[in-house]
Amino acid sequence: MxxxxxxxxxxxxxxxxxxxxxxxxxxxxxxxxxxxxxxxxxxxxxxxxxxxxxxxxxxxxxxxxxxxxxxxxxxxxxxxxxxxxxxxKAETPVVIEWKGAPKFETSDGWSFKVGGRINLDTGYSSSPAVGAPDEGFGSEMRRLRLRVEGTVPGGFGYKVETDIASSSAEITDAYLNYTDHGLTITAGQQNNFQGLEELSSSLNTSFIERAAFTDAFAFERRVGLSAAYHKGALLVQGGVFTDNAEDLPGKNYSLDTRLVFMPRIGKTQLHFGGSFHYTDLNGEDDTLRYRQRPFEHFTSTRYLDTGTFSASAERGIGLESAVIAGPFHASAEGYWQKVVRPGLADPTFFGGSFELGYFLTKGDHRGYKNGVFDRVKPAHPVGEGGIGAIQVNLRYDYLDLTDAGIVGGTQKGYEASLIWTQTDYTRLMFNYGHLDYTDAAYATASGSRAYGVDVFAVRAQLDF
Missing domain, CATH: 1.20.5 (Single alpha-helices involved in coiled-coils or other helix-helix interfaces)
Structure with missing residues (x-):
């Protein structure tokens, strides 16, 4: 169914x-x-x-x-x-931060940064001397530097800097260093250890040019091997050097040491130091010549000049001191340069300076770090609602290049500066100097070699 x-x-x-x-x-x-x-x-x-x-x-x-x-x-x-x-596989991240220019850094110790600086100077000099070739207006690109620097895992670091302001590139720094527990060993072209102002960067000085004796005694970077130990308030530096990289190959060698005690008492930074320099002259022409421009570099006129004289060695002893207390700072340096002349009297030349400075803007002060003057960082920079840092400075600058039959002349400099630091990386500097000379290299129309020279200069500065 x-x-x-x-x-x-x-x-x-x-x-x-x-x-x-x-x-x-x-x-x-x-x-x-x-x-x-x-x-x-x-x-x-x-x-x-x-x-x-x-x-x-x-x-x-x-x-x-x-x-x-x-x-x-x-x-x-x-x-x-x-x-x-x-x-x-794991990849270490790269951290990029801005310190005037990009800085690339990894947590395992690699870092790399490109930087540089520009110093553009101009001014006017007035002198009663006859035959001084560069009186009047002058200007120059004082410095135009490019650099690369960084670190390598294991405590190593490097820096290469070149100045291209002149017609040919000149090496300023080119070194490799190693740091471990306060000890730093450096090999290559570097600053040797001849005083507070000489070792402070030209970006951080309170005048356009350093005190006259630093240039007259040919303080400069040299190729060598050095060591520095920093612990607490104590800094010890020393090294063996040859000549500047631009003067190599050569047979000269020098020994340099510096000792610094830099205690901080409350908010006041103190600085006391001393240095010793010895150079053995082993060149084919064992001669020296000390001379100096009037306050600024844009003129090639040297009113002080020992002329060329024979020498076998030079020994220098320097003393330095400084204090930074809020907006006020003061510093003083003296340097004695003795020249060894076999069979002749050994002259001793002297240079020194004393300066005072004060910030007119609230919250600003001079920078200091690791035994040298450091960057001024305005408390209220331009671009962030402020006018930057305004600083006034006075300096007495003395140099005597006459001794033991060598007559190079004597300078007494009375100098003032006004500095406007707009940001951490930009500045305008206004300088005036009156320099009194005795036994100058150039004479007036009446034959006098004792007279005064006035110099006014301005610098525009940028670094990155």
Whole structure:
């Protein structure tokens, strides 16, 4: 007997019986199939966890992290960890910060920075001397320097700086150093250790030019090997040097040492130091010549000049002191340069300076770091709602190049400066100097070699 749709009654009964069985739950065969499928999925998950764990171990291994092994059900097969590919290895992030120019640095000790400076000078000099070739207006690109510097893992550092202000490039700094627990060893073209103002960067001096004796006695960078130890308020420096890189090859050598005590009492920074310099002249022409410009560099006229004289060695002793107390600072230096002349009297020449300075803007003071004057950072710079830092300075500058039959002349300089530091990296400097000469290299129309010279100069400065 059939139904109206043509379906046999027996088939309909079988379907009804299977439907009733499914309503009561899955059959044994279906349960076995589902469990097998679930076990396969769990095994795949375990293999993926192991792979991810291996990748995490590759990133954390450099930091000493120990990965925790993933576990899977005992019944699930565990696949071997997948190999770590090159793309999964740890990469040290590069931090970029701005310090006048971009500085790139990593946490493992690498760093790299490009920088430089521009000093553009102009001014006017007036003198009663006859035949002084560069009286009147003058100007020059005093410095135009480019540099690269940075650090290398292991405590190493480097710096290469070139001055391209003149027609040919000149190396100023080119050295490699190593620092460990306050000890720094430096090899290459570098500053030797001849006084506070000489070692302070030209970016941070309170006058356009340093005191006259630093140039007259030919203080300059030289190629050599040096060591410096700094701990607390004590700084000890020393080294063995040859000539400046521009004068090599050569046979001269020098020894330089400097000792500085720089205690800080409350907010007052004190500085006391001394230096010793010895040069042995071993060139084919063992001669020296000391001379000096009038206050500024844009003129080539030297009113003080010993002329060329024979010598076998020179010995220099310097004393230095300074104090920075809020907006006020003072510094004083003296330097005695003795020349050894076999068979002749040994002359001793002397130079020294004393200066006072004061900031007219609130919150500003002179910078100081590691035994030298450092950057002035205006408390209220231009561009941030302020007018920058305004500083006034006075200096007495003395130089005597006459002794033991050598007549190079004597200078007494009375100098003033006004400095407007707009930002950490820009300055305008206005300088005036009156210099009284005795035994000058040039004479007046009446034949006198005792007279005064007036110089006014301006510098625009940028560094990065």
């Amino acid at each position: 059939g139904l109206a749709g043509g379906v046999p009654v027996a088939a309909f009964a079988a379907d009804a019986q299977r439907g009733a069985a499914q309503a009561d739950g899955p059959t044994r065969e279906e349960m076995v199939s589902q469990l097998a499928e679930m076990r396969a999925q769990m095994a795949a998950m375990a293999r993926r966890i192991d792979q991810l764990q291996a990748e995490v171990a590759g990133h954390a291994g450099a930091a000493g992290a120990t990965p925790v092994a993933a576990t899977a059900p005992a019944s699930a097969p565990v696949a071997a960890p997948a190999p770590v590919t090159a793309s999964a």
